[in-house]
Amino acid sequence: MSDKKRVYLDYAATTPVRSEVLEVMLDIYNNNFGNPSSFYQEGQKAAKIIDQSRETVAGCIGARPNEVYFTSCGTESDNWAIKGAAIAQAQKGKHIITSSIEHHAVIHPCEALARQGYEITWLDVDQYGLVDPDDVRKAIRPDTILVSIMMANNEIGTVQPIAEIGKICRENKVLFHTDAVQAAGALKIDVKELNIDLLSLSGHKIYAPKGVGALYVRGGVKIANLLDGGAQERTKRGGTENVAGIAAFAKAFELAVSEIDDNARRLSSMRDRLIGQVMAEIPHARLNGHKTSRLPNNVNISFEFIEGESILLMLDLLGYSCSSGSACTSGSLDPSHVLLAIGLPHEIAHGSLRVTFGKDSQEEDVDRLTADLKNIVQRLRDMSPLYSDFLKAQKQA
Amino acid sequence: MSDKKRVYLDYAATTPVRSEVLEVMLDIYNNNFGNPSSFYQEGQKAAKIIDQSRETVAGCIGARPNEVYFTSCGTESDNWAIKGAAIAQAQKGKHIITSSIEHHAVIHPCEALARQGYEITWLDVDQYGLVDPDDVRKAIRPDTILVSIMMANNEIGTVQPIAEIGKICRENKVLFHTDAVQAAGALKIDVKELNIDLLSLSGHKIYAPKGVGALYVRGGVKIANLLDGGAQERTKRGGTENVAGIAAFAKAFELAVSEIDDNARRLSSMRDRLIGQVMAEIPHARLNGHKTSRLPNNVNISFEFIEGESILLMLDLLGYSCSSGSACTSGSLDPSHVLLAIGLPHEIAHGSLRVTFGKDSQEEDVDRLTADLKNIVQRLRDMSPLYSDFLKAQKQA
Amino acid sequence: MQYSDKVMDHFMNPRNVGEIEDASASGTVGNAKCGDIMKVDLKIEDNVIVDAKFKTFGCGSAIATSSMATEMIIGKTVEEALSITNKAVAEALDGLPPIKMHCSLLAEQAVKAAIKEYYEKTGRLNDENKALFDMLEEDPH
Amino acid sequence: MQYSDKVMDHFMNPRNVGEIEDASASGTVGNAKCGDIMKVDLKIEDNVIVDAKFKTFGCGSAIATSSMATEMIIGKTVEEALSITNKAVAEALDGLPPIKMHCSLLAEQAVKAAIKEYYEKTGRLNDENKALFDMLEEDPH
Ligand SMILES: Cc1ncc(COP(=O)(O)O)c(C=O)c1O
C-alpha cells in the first residue's frame, strides 16, 4: 500500500525545494564556495551573492536591505527577536505581551525569559483564533517592551489583524514583533505599512531548503545578539554565512511573492472545496480557525469521537501526508495548545486534522481525500466507545 | 590576469562541498524533503536520516549518539556551549576561564556574558600560542563554571594540550568546552579520553556545506537552550532540522576521519615544504605558531616591513587565495588578536600571511607560491618606507 | 511514528472490535482528555474467557494493543488472563515506540478492570486477590 | 575587497614610487601600529611641484591613493596642491570602499605634511595659512 503515489498535503510543515531554487544552490555549491568574509575573488563573489539576496528579501517585505539579517531558521529568528529585544530593553522594563496561540518558537523563548524574571501576558484569542487589537492596547503598560503576535497561525491558518496591532504598538512606542513564517509567500507583507519592528521568516516553508531564515529589524531598533561571533551580518549575527541557503531563500521568496495572487486563488479554491465537501458529507465535524481571515492553503477540521493520530495513520497508509496540529508537537501526547486556546474540549482537540495545500496539490486530490476521509472517520467511529455512547444517548432521547 | 587557473589556499576559511557529500544532499533535496517531526512516511524517512547522521558524528568523536546535537554553524555551537553553560550554572558561580587566542565565536559570547556580570579570565599564551595547563589549574576558583580552550587555532594552527586541560577541569569538577572547528577532521578526537564536556564542530571546514554544525554535550551535563522552540533535538535545539546539511555533515566528517592519517602526511609535507622554502629564500620572515604542535595544513608567516592586505591582493591577482589572520576579521583594520597575543608587535602582525592546504593542494603549488611570494615581498618592500629606514639604519651600523 | 508491521496489521485489521451484548463483565479505562479510552467486554464461561471484544478511542497503538490484548486472552482462564502484562502485549506486537508504551499499560488495565468487575459480580474479590488490581490506580500517562 | 579598476591599476603599477635625493620637503604620516605609513617627497621649483615620490607601508588602497595623490600634484602650484582633498583623490580612483576612505585622508595628510615642511623651511608658514594644516592633527582611523 505504501508504494501508492503519495499525495503530500502538509505544506505548512515543510515544502520541497523547488527546481529553480535547487539550481541556484547547485551553482553555488559547484562554482562559488568561497567564504564571504574572504578578501580574494572567491570570497567577494560569495559576498556579492549575499548582498543581492539581501536586496531581494528586503524587496519582498518593503524593507531596506540593511534591515534584513539572515539566520538559520524561523526558530532562530523568533528567539533572536524576542530574547534580543528583552535583553536590549531590560532597563526600560521586563513586560512582554504575546498570544496563547503562538508557535513554540515564540512561546518557549517567552517562557525562558519568564524564568529569568520577565513577565509575560498571554492574550486569549476568540473561537476563531483571532487576537483582539483592543486587548493588546489594554495590556500595554509603561514597562512593556515587546508585543509578539504571529501574522498567521501554523495550525488553524487564522490571519491576525497585524496592521491594527502594529499601529497600537507604534503609538505606544512598544516594539512589535511578528512571526511571519507561515504568512510569507502567502500574504502581501509591507513592514512599513504594518508598523512592524521585527519580523521572522523561514526558508523551508516557501520552497527553499531547511536551515535558512531571516529576521527583519527596523532601522534604528536595537536588539542584543543571539549569536556573537565574527563580523558577519554587520556584526549582528556571527557564523559563516550559508551562502547557498541564503541565495536559495531569496530566490524562493521572490518567486513566491510573484505568484501570491495566482496561488491565493488556486489554493483557496481547493481549501474551500475540501471544507465544503467534508462539512457536507461527514457529520460531527467542525472547522477550526476563521472562515475568511485565513491562510489560502489551510484546512483544519476536528472530527468528534475519534483521535487524530489514527486518522493520520490511515491516511498515511492510503498515501496521504497530513498533520494533526503542529508537526513540532508530534512527539507529544498533549493536544495542540492552539486548539485548546480556541476553546475545543480536549477530546475534540485530539481528533483534529490539518491539511495544507501547495505547489503540487490538485483539485482531484480534494475529491479523493474527502471520499477516503469519510471511510476512515466511519471506520474509526465504529471502533470508538465515545461514538457508541453517543449513539445510545441519541437513541434514548 | 584573473582568468588564470586559481589556486585555493584558504581551507581554514572554508572548503568546497566534496562530491560524495553533494550527492548525499542532492538525494535528500530530490527525494527526501519531509519534516523529520512529521508523523507520516516522508517525515519518518527524514527522521531516520538524522538518527543515522547523529550516530555517524558521535562515532567520529567517541561519543554516544544522544550526546550530539546539530546546530547551524560553529558559532552557534560555541554560543550555545558558553552561554548555555553560564546560564545553567549561574547559581554555582559566574567565573569563566578562556584564552586570549580563541575565535571570535568564543571571545564575543564571553564578552557578552561579562556585560551581564560574569567574570572572564583571559589566559595568556606563550610565543607559540600554547596555553599552559598549569595556568588553567591556577585560574580555577570555587566559582569557576567553565573553561573554554580551543583544540586548534584557526590562524596560527597551534594545537593545545587538550588532554591535560581536560584532566585538570575534570579533577576540579569544572565544565570543559573546546572549540574543535579547526581540529575536526585533522586530528583524532576522543571526547571521553580527553575529558571534554562540550565540543563545537562546523561543517564547512570539512567539505560539508555552510550552515550546519554540531555541539557535543556529555551525557549528564546540563546547559540552557540557546534556541527554544519545537521538540527537535530532544527539545534542546528548536528549529526544523537542516536534514540535507546534517546528512552532508555526517558524510563529510566520516570521510575526513577515515582520511586523517593520509591527509596529515600529505598536508604536513606541503606545509613543511612551504615553511622551509620561505624561510630559506625570503629574509626577515618569521613563522607564527608552534613548529610541531600544529595543524598539518597550516602555515602562518609574518613578513617584516610590509602589510598583509597588499600581499593578499597581489597573490589574488596571481590567482592565489590566501588569508591574513582570520577571514572573519577581514572587515577590520586591527591586526589579528592572535598574533598580538603571541607577542608580535603591531607592524609585524599587520604583515602576516596564512596559507592553509587542503584536498586540491599540490606540491607544485608550493614551489610556485614561494617564487611568487618572493617577488611580491620584494616589490612591496621596495615601496615601503619602513624597509628603506631599515636599510639606511643597517648601512649606518 | 515507527510502528512495527505487527502493530500496523492490528491497527488496520483489528481483531475483536465491537461489544458483547450479554457480556459477563466489562471494563473501561483511560479518559478522553488524555486522548485514549478503552472498553473491553468479556464473555466468561467456566472461568474461561470464551469471547472478548473492545472499543477504543485512541491512537494507532491504542487500537493495536486493544486488538492484541483481546486476542491474547480469548481461550485463557481468568487467572491466566490476569497474568498477562503490558510488556507481554507490547512484545507480541514486536514492540512499541517508547512514547507509546502507556498504550499497552492501558490495554492491561482494561482487561484487568473487566476481570475485576467479574470478580466483584461473582463475589470472588477478596483481600488475597485484591492486590492483583492495584495497577488500575496507576496513571498510564 | 571590491576595489575599482583604477585602484587596482594604481596598486599594481604605482606611479612615482621612490625617494627624491634632494627633496625640497617631505612629509611622513600614519604609523606602523595602525598598519599604514606614507612618506611623500616633493621637489618644488618656482612654487610648482615639479616632482613627487612616495613610499608607503599599507594596504592596497594606501598604495593606490599615494600613487594617485602624487600624480595629481605634479605640475601643480603648491597652493593648487593644497586644495586637493582626500575626496578628490578617492574620486579620481573611481571611489574607495567605505572602510578604506581613511587611506585617502592619509594621502591628503602626507601631501600637506610635506608642503607644511616646505612652508616652514621657506618661512611662509604664518597665522593666516596655518589653518590649512589643521587636518594634520586629525586621526584618519
Ligand atoms: C576555531 C573556529 N571556531 C569557530 C568558527 C566559526 O565557525 P562557523 O563559521 O561555522 O560559525 C571558526 C570558523 O570560522 C573557527 O575557525
Ligand SMILES: Cc1ncc(COP(=O)(O)O)c(C=O)c1O
Ligand atoms: C508560525 C511558525 N513559526 C516558527 C516556525 C519555526 O520555523 P523553523 O522550523 O524554520 O525553525 C514555524 C515552523 O515550524 C512556524 O510555522
